[in-house]
Amino acid sequence: MPRLSANRSSQPAWLLPFVIIVVCLLSGLPLARLLYAGLRFSLEGKATGLFSEPSTWFAIRNTLATATGGMVISLLLGATFAFVVTLTDIRAKGFFSFAFVLPMMIPPQVTALAWVQMSGPASPLLKTLGIAPPLGSPQPLYSLGGIALLLGVQHAPLVFLALKAGLAALPRDGVEAARLAGASPMRVFRDVIFPLAVPGLIAGAAIAFVSGVGNFGIPAILGIPASIFVLPTLIYSRLSSFGAGTFAEMSQLSMVIAVIAGLGLVIQQRALRGRDYRIIGLSGQSAAFSLGWRRWVSEAGFSLVLFFVLVAPLAALLASSLVPAYGVPLNVQTVSFHAYSEILFRQSVTLTAFANSLFLAGTTACGLLLFTVLTAYLLARRPGKLANIITGLIEIPYALPGIVLAVAFILLFAAPLPFVNVSIYGTIWIILISYFSSFFAVSLKPVASAFLQLDPSLEEAACLSGAGFGRRMRDILVPLIAPAAGASVILVFLIASSELTVSALLWSAGTQTLGVAIFNLDDSGSSDLASALSVLVVIMVVILMLLLELLAKHLPRGVLPWRN
Amino acid sequence: MAQLILNHLSKDFGTGRPAVSDVSLTVREGGFLALLGPSGCGKTTVLRMIAGFEQPTDGSIMLGERTLADASGALPPEKRNMAMVFQSYALWPHMTVAENVGYPLKVRGITGAAWQARVKDALSVVQLEEFAYRRPADLSGGQRQRVALARCLVTSPDVVLLDEPLANLDRHLKAAMEETFRAFHARSGATMIYVTHDQGEAMAMATDIAVMSEGRLMQIASPPEIYARPEGRVVGGLVGQGAILDLALPDHGPRLVPWPVLEMAFRQAAGPSHPVLVRPEHVVADPTGILLKVTSCVFEGERFALSLRTAGGQHLKAYSTHALDCGVLRPFVIRQGWLL
Numbered sequence: 018m019p020r021l022s023a024n025r026s027s028q029p030a031w032l033l034p035f036v037i038i039v040v041c042l043l044s045g046l047p048l049a050r051l052l053y054a055g056l057r058f059s060l061e062g063k064a065t066g067l068f069s070e071p072s073t074w075f076a077i078r079n080t081l082a083t084a085t086g087g088m089v090i091s092l093l094l095g096a097t098f099a100f101v102v103t104l105t106d107i108r109a110k111g112f113f114s115f116a117f118v119l120p121m122m123i124p125p126q127v128t129a130l131a132w133v134q135m136s137g138p139a140s141p142l143l144k145t146l147g148i149a150p151p152l153g154s155p156q157p158l159y160s161l162g163g164i165a166l167l168l169g170v171q172h173a174p175l176v177f178l179a180l181k182a183g184l185a186a187l188p189r190d191g192v193e194a195a196r197l198a199g200a201s202p203m204r205v206f207r208d209v210i211f212p213l214a215v216p217g218l219i220a221g222a223a224i225a226f227v228s229g230v231g232n233f234g235i236p237a238i239l240g241i242p243a244s245i246f247v248l249p250t251l252i253y254s255r256l257s258s259f260g261a262g263t264f265a266e267m268s269q270l271s272m273v274i275a276v277i278a279g280l281g282l283v284i285q286q287r288a289l290r291g292r293d294y295r296i297i298g299l300s301g302q303s304a305a306f307s308l309g310w311r312r313w314v315s316e317a318g319f320s321l322v323l324f325f326v327l328v329a330p331l332a333a334l335l336a337s338s339l340v341p342a343y344g345v346p347l348n349v350q351t352v353s354f355h356a357y358s359e360i361l362f363r364q365s366v367t368l369t370a371f372a373n374s375l376f377l378a379g380t381t382a383c384g385l386l387l388f389t390v391l392t393a394y395l396l397a398r399r400p401g402k403l404a405n406i407i408t409g410l411i412e413i414p415y416a417l418p419g420i421v422l423a424v425a426f427i428l429l430f431a432a433p434l435p436f437v438n439v440s441i442y443g444t445i446w447i448i449l450i451s452y453f454s455s456f457f458a459v460s461l462k463p464v465a466s467a468f469l470q471l472d473p474s475l476e477e478a479a480c481l482s483g484a485g486f487g488r489r490m491r492d493i494l495v496p497l498i499a500p501a502a503g504a505s506v507i508l509v510f511l512i513a514s515s516e517l518t519v520s521a522l523l524w525s526a527g528t529q530t531l532g533v534a535i536f537n538l539d540d541s542g543s544s545d546l547a548s549a550l551s552v553l554v555v556i557m558v559v560i561l562m563l564l565l566e567l568l569a570k571h572l573p574r575g576v577l578p579w580r581n
Numbered sequence: 582m583a584q585l586i587l588n589h590l591s592k593d594f595g596t597g598r599p600a601v602s603d604v605s606l607t608v609r610e611g612g613f614l615a616l617l618g619p620s621g622c623g624k625t626t627v628l629r630m631i632a633g634f635e636q637p638t639d640g641s642i643m644l645g646e647r648t649l650a651d652a653s654g655a656l657p658p659e660k661r662n663m664a665m666v667f668q669s670y671a672l673w674p675h676m677t678v679a680e681n682v683g684y685p686l687k688v689r690g691i692t693g694a695a696w697q698a699r700v701k702d703a704l705s706v707v708q709l710e711e712f713a714y715r716r717p718a719d720l721s722g723g724q725r726q727r728v729a730l731a732r733c734l735v736t737s738p739d740v741v742l743l744d745e746p747l748a749n750l751d752r753h754l755k756a757a758m759e760e761t762f763r764a765f766h767a768r769s770g771a772t773m774i775y776v777t778h779d780q781g782e783a784m785a786m787a788t789d790i791a792v793m794s795e796g797r798l799m800q801i802a803s804p805p806e807i808y809a810r811p812e813g814r815v816v817g818g819l820v821g822q823g824a825i826l827d828l829a830l831p832d833h834g835p836r837l838v839p840w841p842v843l844e845m846a847f848r849q850a851a852g853p854s855h856p857v858l859v860r861p862e863h864v865v866a867d868p869t870g871i872l873l874k875v876t877s878c879v880f881e882g883e884r885f886a887l888s889l890r891t892a893g894g895q896h897l898k899a900y901s902t903h904a905l906d907c908g909v910l911r912p913f914v915i916r917q918g919w920l921l
Contacts, residue, residue: 474671477634480658481665481742482685482732492684496675 028398029486036392036407043454044410051425054268067266076251077273083164083236083247084229084277090169091225094326095176096218098319103184104210105308107315114181115566116323121174122558124515125234126536127551128171131330132158133238134337134548142333144346159243164236168229170326175228176221183217184210202306216289223285227278231418233518237536248274249420249518256427256522268428271421278418331555338549356549367550369527370534373445377530378514381452382506385460389505393461394494397468415458419518426451427522443525451519459512460505466573467501468494500571507568508577511561515554583645584610585631585740585772590640592626600626603640604798606791613766613773614801615783617819618793624776627793628742631774632665633658644739659688664733665742668749670725672717678728679704679713685736703731706768707761723754730765741765743775747782759785780820784808792816810836810919817858817921824861824897825921827854838918847871847891857918864889864899870914873897875905889913 067073098117102110120128134140137156143149157163187210195205233249240250252270255263308315340346341353360367392411396404414422430447433440441447475497479489495502517532524533531554538547565577585608592601601623608614616624629635631642633655641651649656664685672681683700691699704710707727717725726746733741743762747755763786766773777783783790784804791801792815800812811817817825829852830838838857873889878901885904889897899913 472669472671474667474669475673477632477658478665478667478671478673478732479684480634481632481661481663483659483662483688483736484684485657485659488688493673497673 028395032391032395032486033399036388036395039388039392040407040410040457043450043457044414047422047425047429047454048413050429051268051271051421054264054428055272058265058268059272067269072246072251073270076246076248076270077277079161079164079236079240079245080230080247080249080274080277082161083168084226084281086162086165087168087172087229088222088226090166091173091176092218092222094169094173094322095221095225096180098173099177099180099184099217100206100210100214101315101319103181103187104206105306105312105315107308107312107319109316113319113323115562116327117177118174119559119562120170120326121172122511122562123555124517124532124535124558125167125171125232126238126517126532126539127234127334127515127554128330129158129167129235129238130535130539130544130547130551131334132163132167134544135330135333140333141336141340141345141347142329145336145348147346158239159245160239161245164239164245164247167235167239168232169225171232171235172225172228173326175224176218179221179224180214180217183214183220187213219285219288223281226281227416227418230274230278230281231420231518233418233420233521234532234536237517237521238539241540248277249418252420252424253521264428264431267424271424274418275421334548334551334555337545338552340545342545356545357553360546360550360553364546366529366537367534367546370529370531370550373528374514374531377445377449377452377520378510378516380449381456381513382460382509385453385457385509386464386502386506388457389460389464390490390495390498390502393465393468393498394490396465397471398473411461412458414454415456419455419516420522422455423451423519423522426454426519443528445528448520448523448528448530451523452513452516455516455519456509456513460509463501463505463508463572464498467498470573471497500568501573504565504568504572504577507561507565511558511565514557583647583739584608584612585774586643587627587631588641588643590627590630590637590642592623592630592635593638599638599796601630601637602796604793604796605640606798606801608772608774608789611770611772613775613786613788615775615777615787615790616793617777617780617783617790619819620778622793623796624793625744628665628744628774628776631740632663632742633661661740662736662738663740663742664736664738665744666726666729666733666746668745670717670729670746672725672728674717677714677716678709678720681717681728682731682735685732689736699735703735706734706765707731722750723758726750726758727761730761734765734769737769738771741769741771741773743773745776745778747777747779755782762786784821790820792819794819811858811921814856814921817856817919822861822898823858824895826857826859826891826895826897826918828857828918829853830855830857830920834920836920838920840914840916843915843918844871847893856921858921859897859915859918861886861898861900863916863918864897864913865916866899866901866911867914868912870912872910873913875907875909875911877907878905880904 101107102113135142136158138150138152138154140149192205195209236247236250248270252267255266336347338356339352341351345351430442476489479493515532520530520533535547535550587604587606590604591599593599618624630637636655637650639652642649679700682703683696686696704713707730709727747758790804790807792799794815800816808821811820828846830846875887876890877888879886885901887899887901889899
């Protein structure tokens with residue numbers, strides 16, 4: 018008699034324990050360590066000095082002010098773009114969407130650097146145009162307002178995407194019914210569209226706020242020179258001036274960040290309560306209002322905004338990478354590729370950074386895929402409470418501000434590993450593990466939605482054909498989810514290769530990443546080298562995004578963050 | 582090959598109501614069993630338990646002497662030597678027709694000329710040889726169906742399972758596919774289990790019909806048997822055309838009720854009532870009969886379908902060779918009824 022296994026739908030017995038162990042190691046362990054440290058230090062009263070220092074309170078105030086200001090700017094920009102692009106007959110929608118979302122994919126420290134190069138008295142762009150303010154006048158962006166403005170620009174795409182997803186589901190027939198009932202387009206917008214769009218607006222605002230709280234690149238470039246500290250940069254400066262109470266302070270400060278971010282999400286939950294409008298009817302093609310002559314105005318306005326948030330900063334970045342020295346105007350005589358040859362061929366620091374970032378991003382993207390495919394398969398085949406807990410655990414490290422995650426990993430690996438007595442603190446491996454934790458959710462999403470879209474009978478047919486688990490994976494499942502797996506690899510690579518926040522806390526000599534190298538070069542006054550490196554990063558980002566665009570038609574909906 | 586035995590099979594998904602409860606039946610070797618029932622009656626769950634995609638919470642499934650599944654464990658589907666035609670056909674879009682059909686062989690380690698020959702053979706049975714190198718996306722619904730069938734054919738399986746395979750086809754194609762299934766069954770000699778909610782399909786193809794309702798097996802019998810002698814209201818209402826009348830009949834009479842007894846029941850209203858199934862072909866116009874009111878008359882091509890109402894307000898169906906006006910009273914005789 019054949020042996021009967023108690024195994025449901027012939028999944029291998031090791032799959033569930035394997036996924037649980039991986040998720041616990043990558044997510045559960047660092048989170049638990051951080052929570053434990055925060056609570057222990059609080060109870061022992063080790064970091065009490067922290068909250069009697071005015072600088073802590075200044076940082077908290079600055080964090081709240083810049084995150085709130087940034088959220089308001091994001092809302093204004095993102096909502097306007099989303100409403101016009103989804104609801105009207107404006108042309109070049111695809112182009113506007115792509116261009117508007119691009120700032121989100123550009124690393125924040127590069128955005129900040131580009132804006133500094135665009136607006137200061139030493140701006141090569143303004144000098145070339147002859148409209149630069151006199152030397153010695155203050156850089157207007159080195160202020161709370163500047164930080165808030167840039168946070169707003171950086172996170173406006175988040176509002177745009179949250180709102181666009183909601184508006185795309187808006188039923189065309191609902192709008193048409195309102196028109197037939199006699200409502201003018203403005204009236205329809207006020208009475209039908211806007212109320213239905215409110216949940217998307219609230220969700221977008223919350224994401225923008227939380228991202229603003231956790232952002233490190235922008236306040237680091239704009240705030241540190243003017244001694245304006247927010248919580249993430251305060252943690253960074255505490256780690257730089259390493260002292261006896263550093264771990265206690267850092268874990269306390271990260272708890273404060275986590276609490277502020279958490280409060281933002283709680284407010285979102287409260288605001289969303291009772292606003293769960295299930296859309297009934299045909300949603301598909303969304304309503305298109307004819308703008309008439311205002312179409313030209315909108316298109317011109319959009320182009321102008323895009324010029325200021327995208328074209329001008331990037332042009333300034335390019336210009337300052339091409340000038341031979343700080344403060345020299347750019348023209349045919351002065352143009353020089355010195356900075357590029359320096360970072361690509363001479364500076365060992367940037368070369369190491371390239372090697373490190375490519376290694377980290379490549380290993381994270383490909384290595385995570387292995388876990389991701391197995392986890393996504395399990396989540397699709399075994400839905401339920403356990404699956405929700407696993408998904409939640411995977412998403413927390415990504416939702417958490419990077420600086421908080423970095424502190425968690427410092428606490429976890431500061432002491433040598435038990436049993437083997439090797440310390441990975443200060444090596445590239447601690448960055449790699451943090452990346453695995455941080456980007457698990459990014460890697461999982463495309464693959465998980467591909468598995469959910471897959472007709473389960475395709476696998477069942479293979480089962481009955483006699484194929485075991487490994488065979489089914491290789492012959493049936495992996496070929497069918499391959500486009501999503503490709504998107505997952507490129508997305509993780511895209512985000513990880515220019516990542517700054519996590520590596521800023523975890524790097525040490527020889528393990529600096531591209532993000533850290535840009536930041537350090539700018540910090541040490543080599544803005545031309547920093548700009549050149551940033552230009553290369555932007556080019557890489559755009560190429561990877563275009564690569565994903567090519568894959569787009571083979572991907573499940575919602576996989577690419579800039580398309581829905 | 583051996584007979585397939587379901588022994589007190591039950592499945593509870595924990596929703597409060599068991600999806601399948603206490604189903605026992607035996608499919609004889611080489612039999613063609615249709616599992617018939619309305620949607621949600623548990624027939625697909627039974628099929629999936631036979632395939633091994635679900636594990637029974639109670640009872641067991643045996644194939645001859647082998648236990649395939651019971652409450653303590655289940656043989657995984659890949660070890661059961663079964664094949665299935667899915668409602669969605671489940672063709673792998675990244676493989677050609679030949680690769681789809683030949684996959685079970687490939688898994689069993691058959692390659693090269695033997696593989697080629699057997700795939701070609703299977704495709705010739707469903708008349709799709711010239712489509713071997715197309716992708717499933719380039720085929721029509723009926724062609725995809727036949728590819729799925731060829732995939733079942735290629736490795737002589739012990740049991741072939743069919744999950745509403747004709748549900749997505751138009752009427753014309755259905756008739757042709759029914760013929761293909763019958764031929765397939767005759768040729769392969771495999772035991773076949775066919776899930777459907779269409780009693781016409783079940784009657785046309787199966788050697789046995791099992792009617793299920795709300796997770797329970799109501800009756801299992803051959804098509805003529807189940808048509809002539811259905812058990813209970815559910816089976817009577819589900820199998821074949823007909824109307825169920827509530828008539829005052831003497832207790833313990835014969836199940837097959839002749840016209841005189843029926844006529845008497847119509848004349849006397851009092852007494853305990855019993856459900857009686859009346860097939861439309863047994864309701865014929867006859868001047869000696871009772872008067873029934875024609876409530877509708879629908880032309881069906883070969884005949885007219887009549888809806889009739891008795892004086893007591895009960896409804897009947899009948900056929901007529903010519904049209905009748907709505908609202909007229911006509912005499913009809915009910916040749917026989919079946920006490921459910």
